[in-house]
Amino acid sequence: xxxxxxxxxxxxxxxxxxxxxxxxxxxxxxxxxxxxxxxxxxxxxxxxxxxxxxxxxxxxxxxxxxxxxxxxxxxxxxxxxxxxxxxxxxxxxxxxxxxxxxxxxxxxxxxxxxxxxxxxxxxxxxxxxxxxxxxxxxxxxxxxxxxxxxxxxxxxxxxxxxxxxxxxxxxxxxxxxxxxxxxxxxxxxxxxxxxxxxxxxxxxxxxxxxxxxxxxxxxxxxxxxxxxxxxxxxxxxxxxxxxxxxxxxxxxxxxxxxxxxxxxxxxxxxxxxxxxxxxxxxxxxxxxxxxxxxxxxxxxxxxxxxxxxxxxxxxxxxxxxxxxxxxxxxxxxxxxxxxxxxxxxxxxxxxxxxxxxxxxxxxxxxxxxxxxxxxxxxxxxxxxxxxxxxxxxxxxxxxx
Ligand code: C5P
Numbered sequence: 001x002x003x004x005x006x007x008x009x010x011x012x013x014x015x016x017x018x019x020x021x022x023x024x025x026x027x028x029x030x031x032x033x034x035x036x037x038x039x040x041x042x043x044x045x046x047x048x049x050x051x052x053x054x055x056x057x058x059x060x061x062x063x064x065x066x067x068x069x070x071x072x073x074x075x076x077x078x079x080x081x082x083x084x085x086x087x088x089x090x091x092x093x094x095x096x097x098x099x100x101x102x103x104x105x106x107x108x109x110x111x112x113x114x115x116x117x118x119x120x121x122x123x124x125x126x127x128x129x130x131x132x133x134x135x136x137x138x139x140x141x142x143x144x145x146x147x148x149x150x151x152x153x154x155x156x157x158x159x160x161x162x163x164x165x166x167x168x169x170x171x172x173x174x175x176x177x178x179x180x181x182x183x184x185x186x187x188x189x190x191x192x193x194x195x196x197x198x199x200x201x202x203x204x205x206x207x208x209x210x211x212x213x214x215x216x217x218x219x220x221x222x223x224x225x226x227x228x229x230x231x232x233x234x235x236x237x238x239x240x241x242x243x244x245x246x247x248x249x250x251x252x253x254x255x256x257x258x259x260x261x262x263x264x265x266x267x268x269x270x271x272x273x274x275x276x277x278x279x280x281x282x283x284x285x286x287x288x289x290x291x292x293x294x295x296x297x298x299x300x301x302x303x304x305x306x307x308x309x310x311x312x313x314x315x316x317x318x319x320x321x322x323x324x325x326x327x328x329x330x331x332x333x334x335x336x337x338x339x340x341x342x343x344x345x346x347x348x349x350x351x352x353x354x355x356x357x358x359x360x361x362x363x364x365x366x367x368x369x370x371x372x373x374x375x376x377x378x379x380x381x382x383x384x385x386x387x388x389x390x391x392x393x394x395x396x397x398x399x400x
């Protein structure tokens with residue numbers, strides 16, 4: 001999901017972290033947002049408006065009484081245009097003014113006039129941040145619904161070490177994405193599986209596959225952003241857990257089976273993006289298997305099919321989406337799975353298609369839905385595809 005069609009009003013206030021606003025503007029632009037930058041007078045001492053003007057592609061507004069401005073009442077029109085109102089870095093001064101309704105410059109006046117969600121990224125010296133008056137102001141603002149991207153600890157520009165460093169622009173950008181997201185999954189529970197499973201041969205070796213978990217993690221992240229309560233049952237991957245998601249870590253298919261079936265009853269949606277091992281060694285040796293001069297045969301036995309078991313146990317109203325990865329006869333094989341596993345949707349992708357498959361940031365899929373024509377989607381970033389899948393789940397739910 002990106003910020004296409006959204007207007008982000010970014011206010012930069014006067015702290016040394018103002019230089020990081022350049023990175024933030026460029027990240028927001030990459031998400032296709034329209035970015036309008038407002039600056040306080042002191043912010044202009046730290047970074048030149050020209051830099052942010054070039055990066056945002058819009059005129060930077062720093063002067064409340066600028067006569068050469070295209071809108072009639074600038075602070076009101078900008079406040080209305082904002083889909084998300086961001087203040088980064090946000091100084092103790094602006095936090096104080098915002099908490100008490102003081103509007104004495106373009107930033108604070110526009111803030112008072114906006115109804116958009118407000119995201120603040122405080123940045124200041126540790127002693128200032130820890131000062132009870134600042135903490136009290138932060139509490140007042142949090143109580144009014146302001147979303148904070150908490151400062152980090154580290155070496156501060158003043159030489160002190162402690163809390164107060166502005167959060168990473170990537171984290172601020174993520175908070176903006178969340179604030180801008182539709183909240184159409186609010187009140188719904190979504191269970192997502194992701195990653196590979198590992199089937200142990202002995203304490204050292206295992207059978208597994210190339211899944212990296214990117215698709216499932218993208219679905220979990222998008223669902224949380226849209227307001228769902230998300231449980232992510234994850235095989236071993238090296239991805240960071242998405243914010244606000246309950247992660248249940250498993251290793252083998254049987255552990256994933258237990259975790260999914262335990263969580264299933266209260267779920268509204270099940271999205272099974274995991275690449276589950278179909279087979280496991282019939283026996284797992286307690287000690288490392290020693291090599292001999294000859295070959296070795298390993299007998300494999302079937303793992304339970306988790307998706308199928310979930311399909312058989314589903315309660316009315318639950319919507320189930322499986323994934324199907326094939327290297328040939330994609331649609332035939334995937335429609336057969338849609339039926340046999342009792343799914344509502346099957347997201348089918350061919351491993352051999354360029355831009356699809358394991359480890360990529362994109363995917364090329366066809367979505368199969370019972371009683372409907374297959375829907376072939378263009379190549380999409382996995383994050384965007386995650387939203388498409390969630391849209392289809394909502395459509396199935398609405399049609400039930
Ligand atoms: O039959 P196949 O493994 O190709 O089906 C893939 C779908 O079934 C995926 O959604 C996968 O998570 C799920 N699956 C499962 N349990 C298995 C094997 C696959 O849930 N043992």
